[in-house]
Amino acid sequence: MFRYAVRRLLFAVPTLLVISFIIFALLDLAPSDPTAQLPLTIPEEVREMIKESLGLGQPFHIRYLKWLEQFLINEPLNLMEQSWGIEIGDSENRMRVRSWSTRAPVVDLIAARLPQTLIVVGMSYIVAIMIAVPIGVISAYKQYSIFDQIGTFISMLGFSVPTFFTGTVMIVIFSVVLGWFPSIYDTTHVVNDFDSFVVQFKQMIMPVMVLGLFSAAQLSRFMRSSMLDNLNQEYVRTARAKGMSEPVVVLIHVLRNSLIPVVTVIALGLPSTFAGAIITEQIFRINGVGALLIGAIEGADMPTVQTVTFIFAVLIVVFNLIADLLYGMLDPRIRYE
């Protein structure tokens, strides 16, 4: 198991390097000009100097290696210094990945946006699990019943209807017609007493539900089929023959075994939920990481685009790894060698 984990970890490193190279090459190949947004009165020589100051004068491989150094070595060092309050080497002159449009370090920009995204994604995933597991269990236990039929239809609906449509319909119903919830998420809102908590709860409910229902639709299908696989196993008959009550059989014996593949699906699905948050943030005007990416793409701010996209790739690779390792840890029948 340990050897397998180390091998997977070692394989993840070249994968990520190749991905970072693909992203960098793609951004570099593209015909885009970082000075295109500046006023037309700026003369050509000054434009060249601006490009020079952004580091564009150097050849492709140097810029790529510099980005790698800045993001993979300098930024982690910086993070360590900040969190432990120590100084490692020459921290004043250490180069950081800087945004072309704001000139602030990209990692600081992401750190400022991350809490909003994390809270929406995290809450929606918790909501999704809380909806999906009971529905999957009941659907499987009462297979082909009316509950199962309706559950199947709703989950089909859940992953067929795109989130940007459910989101806007929710805004029409709950913000425009009923006026219960605000349609725009206020990220500056501070929770310090019960009233402000209610405001926060109200503004979070729609984005969380939109994203959560979408994930719940897929998770509940996995939960159902996993339960169905387990309900027909011999050990269930044994448990019933021993005279155990139905709740004990279903909720303790079957559920625990059925959750094993579902847990890995949950881990695998988290990165795509982050990607889904890009759209949800656009609907409800949440200025999270997704909004940062969209803004950077529109403003041709390449270092920000490169870094945010690479972080998404890291999330995918890391959660794939976690899912594989979890599967081996939870299910003693799986042995990696």
Add this chain to the structure above:
Amino acid sequence: MNEIAQASTVSEADSQEGVLQHRSLWLDVWQQFRTHKGALAGVGVFALILLSVLLGPYLHDIDPQYLDYKSKNQGMSIKHPMGTDNLGRDMFAQVLAGGRTSLAVGVTAMALSLTLGTFVGVLAGYFNRLDGPLMRLTDLFLALPILPLLLVIIMLFRDLLRSILGPEMGIFILIVFVIGITSWMQTARIVRGEVLAIKQREFVLAARSIGTRPHRIITRHIFPNVLSPIMVSATLGVAAAIITESALSFLGLGFPSDFPTWGRLLFDGVPFLNINPARVIWPGLAISLTVLSVNYMGDGLRDAMDPRIRGR
């Protein structure tokens, strides 16, 4: 409809007389498919959408780009069945025109991703030497953050392609290409698995022992046998491509307003949500119904193609 009638009489004749008649694979598949009510409803709804998108503009012949400021932001009426937008353009005509583009994108992108996926899958499954590298490539593509990358590629190459191929063709080709090139991995994995299993069967050995060339074995013996998983991923691929295209359009990085798709119409309607929610509802409903019907068709097809379920 004639086929359905024939199929049902054949099955009845079968059961009544107990005589074994010739049964083809596709007849079996069709009979299983018919028992899946959701799939049948999906076929019906999808056919209806397809027909109205293809024939609708001939019956409802208002130009979707015709501006009529006097009748802007109208509700439903006989002249404008879905009302008008803020420039007085007829929504129904726009939804029909947008549907043509959306469906065209869905089908073409699916065809591209299917071709790529089948090609990679068959090569990886049949030739042992190619299996390792091609599967590593598939894993690499699966680890790419697809949505951010799609946004980046479209943003960066949009103007270039529009200047080379014209505004409409340029964006169409770009979107179809990027969706196709980022969605072939599942098909490749499934096809590879099937090919690996079929390669070990006796008829392939027989073909090889009489000296058949690899490309003949692949096209004559292997390809027809992996057709069923390919067809299932084709239906699901159309749905996924339509969703991806509309998501891109919704983020403002898809088709332009003068060449709209359903996703773009929805995106354009969002600022007018307070005045005219119908502008969001109709295109959204069109996307959702299409994707739902296609997904149900895929679900039914998967059950019908699965020999373990079929015949039960």
